Amino acid sequence: MRVVSYALVLAVCFSSFGEIRGDVKISTHDLELTKGDEHNVSLQISNCKEEIQLIVQHDDIVNINPNVIPVENKTETLVTLVVKAVGAGHSEIYANVTNREDLQDVYLRVTVNKIPSLDTISTVIGWIYFVAWSVSFYPQIYTNFRRKSVVGLNFDFLALNLIGFSLYSIFNIGLYYIDEIKVEYNARHPRGLIPVLLNDIFFAVHAIIATLITIIQCYIYERDGQRISLTAKGIMSFFGVIILISAILCLSNVVHWLDFLYICSYVKLTITLIKYIPQAYMNYKRKSTVGWSIGNIFLDFTGGMLSMLQMIINAYNYDDWVSIFGDPTKFGLGFFSVLFDIFFIVQHYILYRATNYEENP
Structure with missing residues (x-):
């Protein structure tokens, strides 16, 4: 990130x-x-x-x-x-x-x-939510390891997460390391800065590794016959066709590779909007959150809240409210994720606190 x-x-x-x-x-x-x-x-x-x-x-x-x-x-x-x-x-x-x-x-x-100290506060908040989001993968990994089971963890969520972070990594690495793409970006934005930092690359690559570890656990531990749904396969196939066509257009010099990276980022944003739905629906069907780590949700909630807080502080300090309300994508995605986190917390502590769900022996 x-x-x-x-x-x-x-x-x-x-x-x-x-x-x-x-x-x-x-x-x-x-x-x-x-x-x-x-x-x-x-x-x-x-x-x-x-x-x-x-x-x-x-x-x-x-x-x-x-x-x-x-x-x-x-x-x-x-x-x-x-x-x-x-x-x-x-x-x-x-x-x-x-x-x-x-x-x-x-x-x-x-x-x-306006206030220099707000810059320091913003930087501290940025590192805290960076750590919170980075660590948020591990409670689920530990829960799977402790239970020797991945029952309760939705495979559609995992698959969409892997694709989303893979595309996010492609976008970050391309803009940060590939000279041809950096030249194209500078040509379009002569006075702009490359909007990717080294910690963005670290977070995205780390997220892929943590997601892959969780996927490996799905092959090792009890999963009660769960598979990726046909709906998720259809969505991922649709995204795959978009990426493939975009790559072919780039190879044919119809569009630039920078445009390809932007398309990857748009697909990633779309995945972020929909990836929580399968897990929320699975909890509803089972009337249980057993197997779904609430620690992951608290860390994700912390990261999302602090991310939005940082944006608000920066908008005030630089009189740049347009960055939030004029281009609401980033703020909206953070807000949407926090809403799902709140919904998961309600499911865990209120709706399904006294669950009758029992795992198969």
């Missing part, structure tokens, strides 16, 4: 005119500020014969001084820009130079928050 950040982008783009192309270098590409802070940024300008005007997209978020750089009859000029954060959020500052093309590699990313 990946921990979410919100950036204030300060992009200063320059270009050239005529036979002599001006060269502009900026002293840093990344800057972290708190509302009210000021920071100096240096521009080294060579062979630039035109006045440069800096246009602020949102002057209620960031100011820059000077915003006009006059013509200098010098081969090389060093200009100090004072960047002041007047509000949390994200904005862009453009360089307007007549008859010049922008240089996309000259930019400054600035992160502006």
Whole structure:
């Protein structure tokens, strides 16, 4: 899983005119500020014969001084820009130079928050839910080992989980390690950051391994004749056809491999939405949660709640509520998972607390 950040982008783009192309270098590409802070940024300008005007997209978020750089009859000029954060959020500052093309590699990313300590709290919360989600696989593994049985654990849930985390791993590894895909991503998002961290890869791969261990237990221990249902096989076959067609289109150069990774992520999101349904229905049919680890649910619930809390803290600290309400996918998935966790807790402690279910000897 990946921990979410919100950036204030300060992009200063320059270009050239005529036979002599001006060269502009900026002293840093990344800057972290708190509302009210000021920071100096240096521009080294060579062979630039035109006045440069800096246009602020949102002057209620960031100011820059000077915003006009006059013509200098010098081969090389060093200009100090004072960047002041007047509000949390994200904005862009453009360089307007007549008859010049922008240089996309000259930019400054600035992160502006309201309260610095909230950043620390957000980081701590991120690591706690990362650990909670990573450890959440093991109560079920231990329960299976202790009972020497997987009766009560739904095989459809396991199969969908394995496919979902496999696709999630493909997405993370592709974006993090494959240069061709990273180049394509940077071409589409020139000032964006690769949205995958190393811990995202670790979590996804670890989830696959833990799920495979659980699946191996299903072959070793008593399972009372349970198999993957025809419905789940149909759903997985449908997803398989989508992935296969997408791969063929990539190999035929119809779409890019980055698009293939996005398709993998969309399938994974869909699986996350439906994977809990078979287990919940199985508990209902058996009128029992015996064999389904409640420890797994508590850890998943903890991770989901803290994940949403982190998103809310970051949205407040960076005035970026659009990240939640404008693109509700991640928040919605976390909320949906927490709702299922609450439903499982109700099944375990209220609905089927006094169960009459008995396992076959």
